[in-house]
Amino acid sequence: MGHRLADTSSPARLAAPDEGIGRDELALATRNHGLPLEALRYDVTPPGLHYVLTHYDIPYVPDDTAWRLSVTGRVQRPLHLDLADLKGFPQVTTRVTLECAGNGRALLTPRPVSQPWLVEAVGTAEWTGVPLRLLLAAAGVDADAVDVVFTGADHGVERGVEQDYQRSLPIDVATGTEPEVLVAHAMNGAPLPPQHGRPLRLIVPGWYGMAHVKWLREVAVTDAPFTGFQQSVAYRLRQESGEEGEPVTRIVPRALLVPPGFPDFMSRARVVRPGTVPLEGRAWSGRAPVTRVDVSTDAGRTWREAELEPDDGRPWAWRRWHFGWTAAEGEYELSARATDAEGHTQPLQQPWNRGGFANNLVQRVPVLCLAKEG
Amino acid sequence: MGHRLADTSSPARLAAPDEGIGRDELALATRNHGLPLEALRYDVTPPGLHYVLTHYDIPYVPDDTAWRLSVTGRVQRPLHLDLADLKGFPQVTTRVTLECAGNGRALLTPRPVSQPWLVEAVGTAEWTGVPLRLLLAAAGVDADAVDVVFTGADHGVERGVEQDYQRSLPIDVATGTEPEVLVAHAMNGAPLPPQHGRPLRLIVPGWYGMAHVKWLREVAVTDAPFTGFQQSVAYRLRQESGEEGEPVTRIVPRALLVPPGFPDFMSRARVVRPGTVPLEGRAWSGRAPVTRVDVSTDAGRTWREAELEPDDGRPWAWRRWHFGWTAAEGEYELSARATDAEGHTQPLQQPWNRGGFANNLVQRVPVLCLAKEG
Structure with a gap:
């Protein structure tokens, strides 16, 4: 033995x-x-x-x-x-x-x-x-x-x-x-x-x-x-x-946003104050150029199109996008969703396989907007 | 509210x-x-x-x-x-x-x-x-x-x-x-x-x-x-x-060893083959110079002194140590233990506090030595 x-x-x-x-x-x-x-x-x-x-x-x-x-x-x-x-x-x-x-x-x-x-x-x-x-x-x-x-x-x-x-x-x-x-x-x-x-x-x-x-x-x-x-x-x-x-071969599309405001140390949850909160992030796909990014500030119920910056002739690199958000006191869940020129987009329900590969479920970022400082 | x-x-x-x-x-x-x-x-x-x-x-x-x-x-x-x-x-x-x-x-x-x-x-x-x-x-x-x-x-x-x-x-x-x-x-x-x-x-x-x-x-x-x-x-x-x-102020002494051999991807457990297995690592203390490192290959039952390299006039940097180990087929647990010039050393039972700070319990590295290749 x-x-x-x-x-x-x-x-x-x-x-x-x-x-x-x-x-x-x-x-x-x-x-x-x-x-x-x-x-x-x-x-x-x-x-x-x-x-x-x-x-x-x-x-x-x-x-x-x-x-x-x-x-x-x-x-x-x-x-x-x-x-x-x-x-x-x-x-x-x-x-x-x-x-x-x-x-x-x-x-x-x-x-x-x-x-x-x-x-x-x-x-x-x-x-x-x-x-x-x-x-x-x-x-x-x-x-x-x-x-x-x-x-x-x-x-x-x-x-x-x-x-x-x-x-x-x-x-x-x-x-x-x-x-x-x-x-x-x-x-x-x-x-x-x-x-x-x-x-x-x-x-x-x-x-x-x-x-x-x-x-x-x-x-x-x-x-x-x-x-x-x-x-x-x-x-x-x-x-x-x-x-x-x-x-598993090429990268499926994904957008990520920079979590806005500041974090709680332990939960990494985000805190913002009321007013204009610029959102930005990146989007990429290894299948075809990213052609569109949509943003939701209400947990995926509604989506609005973000402004996608040019790729500057770099088709294999992520593209920057930005989006203007006006936050009012309350709780939010932010998401961004990329779509590429071949029509691939990110699912709102998890795509599942035993290896956990090529899973591009949309990111969810909980944000707390405080009451105005008074 | x-x-x-x-x-x-x-x-x-x-x-x-x-x-x-x-x-x-x-x-x-x-x-x-x-x-x-x-x-x-x-x-x-x-x-x-x-x-x-x-x-x-x-x-x-x-x-x-x-x-x-x-x-x-x-x-x-x-x-x-x-x-x-x-x-x-x-x-x-x-x-x-x-x-x-x-x-x-x-x-x-x-x-x-x-x-x-x-x-x-x-x-x-x-x-x-x-x-x-x-x-x-x-x-x-x-x-x-x-x-x-x-x-x-x-x-x-x-x-x-x-x-x-x-x-x-x-x-x-x-x-x-x-x-x-x-x-x-x-x-x-x-x-x-x-x-x-x-x-x-x-x-x-x-x-x-x-x-x-x-x-x-x-x-x-x-x-x-x-x-x-x-x-x-x-x-x-x-x-x-x-x-x-x-x-919490100065660093208490600690030695770590480079886990020998090669790892299993998932468990990070180490695998070696019978024969000479050179062990090396680093030791440091923010309290006083490290003066001694001991190594155990039997889960802390016995300890032997490692060879500690000079500090080259860099008192705030870790010191390298090495130790010759001859492995035979079987299962092992390797540890290293640093002692400094003020007599501080690493405990073999966990030092515990609510923040989990300044905890220098000795490292434990499980190693499997396979049968000789046949």
């Missing part, structure tokens, strides 16, 4: 009714972090405020110059590149809004037990690197290529499976230009912070965070579909655990 | 037995974040990995040059300084380990309901700024000075009290040199990140985080003891809610 991985790694499960957040979920919440919602004010999220989700440990990389990226598999000229080699390729900088596929999970009923996000697993950065299509062209992709598999240096066990973090993209996505996938070495003009993949990560504009493999060390072209854990077991939309499920 | 702050702000309380982490605690945990423990490997914590605790919202300061710091109250020459003025004073850079006074709170029984830290609310940075004693000397402190009150730009409500965040130091601490208090404008050689107080914060080496007032806008000398909320209501060590309580 040896000690096995199954002794420490348990299957996915749903929380029981009224089960509070457990110690294991809390351990994830204190490591990983969201965007404090007041930081939606910045066009580009300052370092340390962008959301972070790490499956295992953040690899310790004391010397970037020793890092190598391999481009292997079904290619004619395998590549082994260091950072200097990568910087010799044409460089692109793209502003991208990244969101965790599990954003909103902790608000679901029943609650899938995993990283317990509320609504704040998002951030926007300027990512600089080499278009992946140029690396694949340099390697010469074979005609029978199907998938491209990306391997990170992060190692752990998940639901009993020991693994390096791995995800794949179909060859047409990997070599496409809408979006143009990057192998990035810089975030907001500086080398990647350790928690964002130093020294190299993938950036797949418009896709949820699981696709943006961090601590990237291998790009392998395959002639068969990749069926690794993060592709076939995790990150699937399932109602029942036995289903194959649809894969 | 008007709407009042009391409608949104409730009194401090203890969690019921077996009460899971609630929605309000989770909202704090997803905003604030700890140091991922593998980042204990860095002498100086990289940006975004240092712990962050914000009582209210992070103020939005789009233009640092418009910021003013007032030095007022019982002084002969009130000062109104901008950043350029402050940089005209002599500059000091000090490496300081900062820890939240509530670190460890979520592990307590019963659990005080507040920011639910496990053990990771710590970080070490190089802070650059002006010694506070030089600013006070320039202002000319009156002979009857008692306290110095520091006011931040962060505003909120806490336990029913609307407030700007304010803390004080006794005049002898504010003008002392052991530690030397700084008004800091840079962290690790760069302007402060927003979440660390941009553009100005107080640094009080050796004291828990509540003393290091962020977004600092006023320094006011008083001729009577300061009795504001954060000084007299919060941050007191109390067994019963009616007690006056001792104030």
